[in-house]
Amino acid sequence: MSAEKVTVSIIKADVGSVVGHARPHPSMLDAARNVLKDAQKAGTIEDFYVTRVGDDINLYMTHYKGENNSDVHGAAWECFQEATKIAKKMKLYAAGQDILTDAFSGNVKGAGPGSAEMTFEERGSEPLLFFMADKTEPSAYSLPLTRIFMDPFTTTGLVIDKRAKQGFDFEIQDVMANKKVVMSAPEESWSILSLLGDTSRYAIKRVISRSGIGPAAVVSTDKLNMTAGRYVGKDDPVCICRCQSGLPSVGEYTQPFINTTMLVAGWMRGSHIGAFYPCSPEDSDPTYYDGPPRICCLGFQLNNGKLQGLEPYGAKNGEHIPVDFFGTSTFDEARRNAIRASKFMRSQGPFVPSILGAEEMEYTSRPDVLKELTDRFISLDEAEKPKKKTASKKKKTEVE
Ligand code: F6R
Ligand code: MG
Ligand code: MG
Numbered sequence: 001m002s003a004e005k006v007t008v009s010i011i012k013a014d015v016g017s018v019v020g021h022a023r024p025h026p027s028m029l030d031a032a033r034n035v036l037k038d039a040q041k042a043g044t045i046e047d048f049y050v051t052r053v054g055d056d057i058n059l060y061m062t063h064y065k066g067e068n069n070s071d072v073h074g075a076a077w078e079c080f081q082e083a084t085k086i087a088k089k090m091k092l093y094a095a096g097q098d099i100l101t102d103a104f105s106g107n108v109k110g111a112g113p114g115s116a117e118m119t120f121e122e123r124g125s126e127p128l129l130f131f132m133a134d135k136t137e138p139s140a141y142s143l144p145l146t147r148i149f150m151d152p153f154t155t156t157g158l159v160i161d162k163r164a165k166q167g168f169d170f171e172i173q174d175v176m177a178n179k180k181v182v183m184s185a186p187e188e189s190w191s192i193l194s195l196l197g198d199t200s201r202y203a204i205k206r207v208i209s210r211s212g213i214g215p216a217a218v219v220s221t222d223k224l225n226m227t228a229g230r231y232v233g234k235d236d237p238v239c240i241c242r243c244q245s246g247l248p249s250v251g252e253y254t255q256p257f258i259n260t261t262m263l264v265a266g267w268m269r270g271s272h273i274g275a276f277y278p279c280s281p282e283d284s285d286p287t288y289y290d291g292p293p294r295i296c297c298l299g300f301q302l303n304n305g306k307l308q309g310l311e312p313y314g315a316k317n318g319e320h321i322p323v324d325f326f327g328t329s330t331f332d333e334a335r336r337n338a339i340r341a342s343k344f345m346r347s348q349g350p351f352v353p354s355i356l357g358a359e360e361m362e363y364t365s366r367p368d369v370l371k372e373l374t375d376r377f378i379s380l381d382e383a384e385k386p387k388k389k390t391a392s393k394k395k396k397t398e399v400e
């Protein structure tokens with residue numbers, strides 16, 4: 001009989017912040033912790049950790065209830081309700097922003113919050129990385145994940161680890177058409193890249209080991225603006241990764257964030273291109289032009305369904321201390337490069353490619369401005385028709 005499978009979930013939402021779109025108030029995080037403490041006591045979840053990136057509250061939860069479980073999603077929903085109440089009481093900015101429905105219907109999907117969940121048989125030792133991004137979209141993970149899982153010049157494990165060498169399956173979503181396709185690397189690498197290069201449409205949902213280890217990475221691909229039908233901020237996606245022993249090592253996951261200064265869509269008003277700024281959650285306040293887009297990376301070991309970080313064994317109430325990979329001085333240069341690249345993009349002001357192309361701007365506040373201008377346009381054909389000479393002009397010519 002196979003062992004019971006554990007599910008690792010992150011459910012996240014922006015339900016208000018101090019100041020503007022900067023960070024949730026600590027009391028909001030405390031409220032979420034209290035809800036999850038009760039959910040742990042009730043046996044709904046095994047363990048949890050509450051954190052944030054920029055203005056997004058992130059709930060890490062482990063449990064044996066499987067993905068899309070209504071009790072687990074319900075606990076997350078309650079966290080966001082309680083946090084929203086505090087945000088409203090304090091008159092914080094955008095209180096309740098990502099809560100798009102009044103009533104919870106068993107799953108946060110389509111209701112505003114984003115989620116990434118993976119279910120697997122816990123190995124003898126199970127290192128996990130939790131990436132969290134603010135002010136950007138799900139496809140922001142496509143470049144780093146393809147480097148990590150498809151590029152042997154990035155991940156040496158792809159050529160010298162027997163299991164990693166068997167390759168990975170990629171579940172790719174067309175986020176506009178709500179469709180998916182599964183493709184295999186290395187055989188279909190170039191076709192995979194031909195899709196993912198279009199970051200406005202395609203995003204990686206899942207990466208799965210082909211050597212039988214199970215899921216390796218999962219991304220929250222919820223498109224908030226499409227759900228809401230109007231601009232409500234970018235999706236600020238999360239990504240959970242399993243590491244080592246036939247999967248990319250911890251260092252193979254973190255390396256691309258130093259080697260490449262990655263330009264991603266989002267930033268101010270969800271309308272710009274800025275560079276990914278790798279940092280600690282503590283440093284993730286969007287202080288430069290509402291950004292630049294931040295990315296954090298926290299690590300835990302999984303121990304029989306419980307999270308183990310640097311805290312003493314058996315810690316209760318979600319009181320964990322993760323390893324903060326991007327919070328280290330090793331990433332100082334990457335941060336400097338990100339600011340340099342972001343300043344360069346800003347020097348182009350409101351012109352592409354500093355701002356997004358017209359198709360993506362459809363999902364921002366720009367169409368409202370364009371609507372007002374539509375009636376003022378006149379046909380060039382009409383405008384350029386030769387004008388009839390007027391009588392007074394003729395008279396003038398005769399005098400001459
Ligand atoms: C981006 C974001 C911010 C806001 C910007 C304008 O995801 O949340 O950059 O878009 O501060 O916000 P409003 O329209 O609320 O004034
Ligand atoms: Mg916000
Ligand atoms: Mg955000």
